[in-house]
Amino acid sequence: MTPEREHRIRRITHWLDMPAMIVGKVAAWLILPMIVALVWEVVARFGFNRPTAWAYDVTYMLYGAMFMLGAAWALGRDSHVRADFLFNVLPPRWQGAIDALFIVCLFFPAMYFFTVATWEYAAKSWMRGERIPTSPMMPIIYPLKTVMPVTGILLMIQGVSELIKSLYNIATNRRFRDGEGGLA
Template sequence: MQFLLKLSRWIDRLSEAMGWLTLGLTLVMVLVGSYNAIARYLGRFLQVNLSSNLYIEAQWYLFSLIFLLGASYVLEQNAHVRVDILYNRLSPKGKVWVNLIGSIFLLLPLCFVILGYSLPSVINSWQIWEQSSDPSGLPRYPIKSVIIVAFVFLALQGCSEIIKNIAILLGTETQESEVSQ
């Protein structure tokens, strides 16, 4: 079990790195969005086109990166959206069971289904070097690839959560803030 807990901590650190990456991407997205808004209005005033679809798509891509790559970090921090009808009323051990069952029977299967359905589309996108249909648009194949990367990271973090919850149930680990929220 100690090996699995070390693996879990390594996965958690990887997810935390994703969190820092998404923090940086958020700053870049705000800067790109700000530039795009200012360029549009300044361009109208000067009657010169200072903006392009490239900036709009870059902002959209950055948002997608933040959403997709941030998912494993959000799960690791237990900050994800939860339908909280009964969860807060459960005992700490009950919360561990819900998290464990949810991770095994909902989270991991969802990750595998999304990976299974996304992979052919991503492969096809790379084979045809898919491009945006908009003038000055960005290539689509890199952003589609992030779907695969993101759900692999989310599945890994799900495995980490399973390991931690099993360790809590076995008494190997103590309950931390991950189940108290």
């Protein structure tokens, strides 16, 4: 592979990685209001015997959003769980072939169906002005449900980047991330 072609591939994957990196880094900051809400609840409940009606809802919504919005970033950083003890003994070409096969046959179809299903789920929630009936505060839930199709879209974009990286591994028999690849 020529240096120019490799540079072009790395530039393409860099741009494909950008949405996941930006959203993932912004979503990571959701930990701060989540911690504030948890500490507030603990102090109010155990320090003053005055539990809040809102802290539980806020913490699980923030955690859910943080977890979902960070998924594509984790995929781009190769941080997801896999059986590395088997995978890492294979040459990079075989690693790329296995990754490419799974991305095309499993990942893309699953993310497509997930995105379509959650898009409809979120749209219905917005139309109904849905609230959580099991909570005493009955907070709105449609913003959290909107995070699901956004996550699907981010994962599909990141999947394209991961497929390109896998094809690079196949073509060069070198791991893409051994160079300058991967998310910052």
